[in-house]
Amino acid sequence: MHIPDGFLTANTWAPAWVISTGTIGYxxxxxxxxxxxxxxxxMGIMSAFIFAAQMINFPVIGGTSGHLLGxxxxxxxxxxxxxxxxxxxxxxxxxxxxxxxxxxxxxxNIFNMAIIGTIGGYVIFNVLHKIFGxxxxxxxxxxxxxxxxxxxxxxxxxxxxxxxxxxxLLIVLPxxxxxxxxxxxxxxxxxxxxxxFIQKVRxxxxxxxxxxxxxx
Amino acid sequence: MNRKDxxxxxxxxxxxxxFLSPLASSWPDGLEKVAHDHGFIVKGxxxxxxxxxxxxxxxxxxxxKKMATAISGLLGTLVIFxxxxxxxxxxxxxxxxx
Numbered sequence: 001m002h003i004p005d006g007f008l009t010a011n012t013w014a015p016a017w018v019i020s021t022g023t024i025g026y027x028x029x030x031x032x033x034x035x036x037x038x039x040x041x042x043m044g045i046m047s048a049f050i051f052a053a054q055m056i057n058f059p060v061i062g063g064t065s066g067h068l069l070g071x072x073x074x075x076x077x078x079x080x081x082x083x084x085x086x087x088x089x090x091x092x093x094x095x096x097x098x099x100x101x102x103x104x105x106x107x108x109n110i111f112n113m114a115i116i117g118t119i120g121g122y123v124i125f126n127v128l129h130k131i132f133g134x135x136x137x138x139x140x141x142x143x144x145x146x147x148x149x150x151x152x153x154x155x156x157x158x159x160x161x162x163x164x165x166x167x168x169l170l171i172v173l174p175x176x177x178x179x180x181x182x183x184x185x186x187x188x189x190x191x192x193x194x195x196x197f198i199q200k201v202r203x204x205x206x207x208x209x210x211x212x213x214x215x216x
Numbered sequence: 217m218n219r220k221d222x223x224x225x226x227x228x229x230x231x232x233x234x235f236l237s238p239l240a241s242s243w244p245d246g247l248e249k250v251a252h253d254h255g256f257i258v259k260g261x262x263x264x265x266x267x268x269x270x271x272x273x274x275x276x277x278x279x280x281k282k283m284a285t286a287i288s289g290l291l292g293t294l295v296i297f298x299x300x301x302x303x304x305x306x307x308x309x310x311x312x313x314x
Binding site: 001002003004005006007028031032033035037038039040041042043044045046047048049051052053055056057058059060062063064065066067082085086089090093095096097098099100102103104154157161166167171172175176179180183202205 | 217221222225226228229230232233236237239240241242243244245246247249250251253254256259260261265266267268269270271272273285288289292293294295296297298299300301302303304305307308310311
């Protein structure tokens with residue numbers, strides 16, 4: 001759902017730039033304060049993995065494809081602030097080098113995917129993780145949160161398109177939410193698979209997993 | 217994370233970017249599909265205000281499109297690893313100085 005230039009008018013992309021710049025600035029500050037040594041290379045690895053995984057479009061339905069967003073994956077592994085920073089790096093890189101998402105629309109794309117997807121997704125993960133307890137809650141939380149991260153980011157995208165007068169809200173919102181409800185299933189499957197793998201081999205790397213083997 | 221973990225993680229990312237990216241579905245993504253179905257896809261096609269060096273992940277100058285995608289994936293993965301790692305190192309240094 002990388003919005004290209006031309007879909008949004010200035011009354012949408014300009015305020016989105018302001019909100020995203022401020023929020024990511026705050027996330028950088030919070031990340032600097034929370035950063036542990038082991039997280040430094042992990043931020044590089046996660047940037048690389050999310051960039052790579054976003055290239056892999058999987059077929060969904062009716063001639064439509066989707067790819068991993070990775071917002072909840074990054075947030076659970078690195079925490080919401082560093083997760084948002086990693087997603088933002090990936091989005092800027094994709095926009096500038098690969099023309100994936102517009103330059104004017106970059107602030108909006110950062111808002112939808114790196115801020116709403118990551119921080120919103122982390123809030124959902126955290127609540128479910130607490131309700132269902134450690135292992136079960138970890139998987140349920142990651143699955144549900146990653147599904148919501150995609151659907152909610154797509155719904156914000158629809159709101160922005162409607163606000164720009166590109167497409168009427170009553171048409172674009174159900175269309176975007178509907179197709180991303182299916183893409184979100186792929187998101188949940190991949191997120192849970194990757195997190196389960198890391199939980200098995202290196203649980204100490206996971207920020208959002210308060211297991212007994214979670215060392216500093 | 218020790219050196220072995222970092223290399224392992226990077227190898228996984230590179231395998232995904234290099235070997236899987238040429239196999240990715242070329243169907244439109246969710247937003248493109250909605251834009252196409254509801255007639256606003258044309259709005260995104262004209263107004264690019266700048267030119268990226270590697271548009272659509274097709275590395276320029278290569279005849280084989282699948283190879284061009286794989287090379288873009290490989291190079292992109294290594295560069296974004298450096299950016300993520302570098303930014304995190306800077307933030308860490310900043311913290312330690314204070």
